[in-house]
Amino acid sequence: MALKITVIGTGYLGATHAAAMAELGFEVLGLDVVPEKVAALAAGRVPMYEPGLEELLGRHVAGIGGSSGRLRFTTSWDELEHFGGDVHFVCVNTPQKHGEYACDMAYVDAAFASLAPRVKGGALVVGKSTVPVGSAGRLAGLLAEHAPEGVDLAWNPEFLREGFAVRDTLHPDRIVVGVDGDRAEKLLREVYAAPIAEGSPFVVTDFPTAELVKTSANSFLATKISFINAMAEVCEAAGGDVVKLAEAIGHDERIGRKFLRAGIGFGGGCLPKDIRAFMARAGELGADQALTFLREVDSINMRRRGHMVELAREAVGGSFLGTRVAVLGATFKPDSDDVRDSPALNVAGQIHLQGGQVTVYDPKGMDNARLLFPTLRYADSALEAVRGADVVLHLTEWREFRELDPAALGRVASHRVVLDGRNALDGAEWREAGWTYRAMGRPRA
Numbered sequence: 001m002a003l004k005i006t007v008i009g010t011g012y013l014g015a016t017h018a019a020a021m022a023e024l025g026f027e028v029l030g031l032d033v034v035p036e037k038v039a040a041l042a043a044g045r046v047p048m049y050e051p052g053l054e055e056l057l058g059r060h061v062a063g064i065g066g067s068s069g070r071l072r073f074t075t076s077w078d079e080l081e082h083f084g085g086d087v088h089f090v091c092v093n094t095p096q097k098h099g100e101y102a103c104d105m106a107y108v109d110a111a112f113a114s115l116a117p118r119v120k121g122g123a124l125v126v127g128k129s130t131v132p133v134g135s136a137g138r139l140a141g142l143l144a145e146h147a148p149e150g151v152d153l154a155w156n157p158e159f160l161r162e163g164f165a166v167r168d169t170l171h172p173d174r175i176v177v178g179v180d181g182d183r184a185e186k187l188l189r190e191v192y193a194a195p196i197a198e199g200s201p202f203v204v205t206d207f208p209t210a211e212l213v214k215t216s217a218n219s220f221l222a223t224k225i226s227f228i229n230a231m232a233e234v235c236e237a238a239g240g241d242v243v244k245l246a247e248a249i250g251h252d253e254r255i256g257r258k259f260l261r262a263g264i265g266f267g268g269g270c271l272p273k274d275i276r277a278f279m280a281r282a283g284e285l286g287a288d289q290a291l292t293f294l295r296e297v298d299s300i301n302m303r304r305r306g307h308m309v310e311l312a313r314e315a316v317g318g319s320f321l322g323t324r325v326a327v328l329g330a331t332f333k334p335d336s337d338d339v340r341d342s343p344a345l346n347v348a349g350q351i352h353l354q355g356g357q358v359t360v361y362d363p364k365g366m367d368n369a370r371l372l373f374p375t376l377r378y379a380d381s382a383l384e385a386v387r388g389a390d391v392v393l394h395l396t397e398w399r400e401f402r403e404l405d406p407a408a409l410g411r412v413a414s415h416r417v418v419l420d421g422r423n424a425l426d427g428a429e430w431r432e433a434g435w436t437y438r439a440m441g442r443p444r445a
């Protein structure tokens, strides 16, 4: 009989994980505490934007014509208990604590507290959320106290990227599991049999190492981005071109070309909060010196946002008062509707606070942006955002923006000045259409 799997927390990570588990042939129950989210998923609708996920839900959600019926969603812990899962994946959020660097474990703790008395004996609980090292050991103690006999814990961090979540879940470039016994490893090999058979490396380790793999991977990625953004600062001072520089150093396979796109830096619900939580945890462990470089990674990153604001202020003549600024992009990256810690919205918000009239357009992030920044103006298209603008800021590199017609935009803008915060537009094309095009870390033409 196929394993029964539950997924607790059906947000960006959990909704994708639940659908992917159904695709792999398991019977799956997803549980979340937000009824609207559960209602949408149960109707086969994705409550966020993630390419390919709606199709996957359509193939498996029970009650949808032609679906396998293997996937259901609920808000009820009693239903979860009745379902009798063999493996329970915990995918709840682990945000930054308000006003602190540390990770807020309240959601994980609440999920484990609800889950522990409801799992059946012999079940496996698998943590997927990104947590401070040491959490798994602590939570194993909680299970030992409150769960029935023979319930094991494993930690199985997730490495998916938003925008590629379905592909990354079904075809991961590695699967990492922290276990403290053979049984958990055996069950997880069964869960991930298909990707393992396809060649995904399966790395088995202890709890702390598994937890650290996740936070160190994100720290490395963040460091790579801040490294290239530091080079962008030097390029601007010296008259160099950071895009050429990234291409040239990236030819060295030891460095590689990926994650060297300079611009306004990284944001999102993970990299910023994960490096801060990692620093805070290292401090608690007495190893804070080891991670002081992450402080610099963070400050280089935050400086990029301020630098874009400066470039925009300079472009409008030294003060935003009485000026109109068009912002193309609200999400923290393209192909997502996620605006958590979005550099684009941060820049838009700073300019708004300094008296500029900011109009934002984003292909998928408008609803979330409106919730977070209700005082900004929003337009229904890039053309409408640019109408009457004194400067245009390109802050999230959606394909739609690369395909814009600069000549058409030039006819509605007040001034033809575009600042490319993602080094992704074709500067020559914009210049040909009469725009002053300026990119970050590149020479002024």
Ligand SMILES: NC(=O)C1=CN([C@@H]2O[C@H](COP(=O)(O)OP(=O)(O)OC[C@H]3O[C@@H](n4cnc5c(N)ncnc54)[C@H](O)[C@@H]3O)[C@@H](O)[C@H]2O)C=CC1
Pocket (backbone or CB within 6 Å): 008, 009, 010, 011, 012, 013, 014, 031, 032, 033, 034, 037, 091, 092, 093, 094, 107, 108, 110, 111, 128, 129, 130, 131, 158, 159, 160, 161, 162, 269, 270
């Ligand atoms: N978003 C991403 O691309 C990735 C996220 N992660 C990690 O995965 C975790 C989840 O992240 P996201 O999915 O982005 O967050 P999210 O905020 O989109 O989803 C979390 C979900 O958990 C639910 N939840 C909270 N408390 C609950 C409880 N007690 N019981 C049941 N459900 C509960 C929330 O209602 C929400 O729907 C975080 O630790 C994050 O760092 C890891 C890799 C990728």
Ligand SMILES: O=C(O)[C@H]1O[C@H](OP(=O)(O)OP(=O)(O)OC[C@H]2O[C@@H](n3ccc(=O)[nH]c3=O)[C@H](O)[C@@H]2O)[C@H](O)[C@@H](O)[C@@H]1O
Pocket (backbone or CB within 6 Å): 130, 158, 159, 160, 161, 162, 163, 218, 221, 225, 258, 259, 260, 261, 262, 263, 264, 265, 266, 267, 268, 269, 270, 271, 332, 333
């Ligand atoms: O832990 C997580 O949640 C995830 O965090 C990141 O994934 P994600 O946040 O979806 O997005 P990325 O593609 O990593 O981009 C993060 C930010 O860095 C920026 N970025 C990325 C690459 C680059 O070269 N330059 C750059 O500024 C992006 O614009 C974006 O704001 C990691 O890439 C995933 O492996 C990880 O699982």
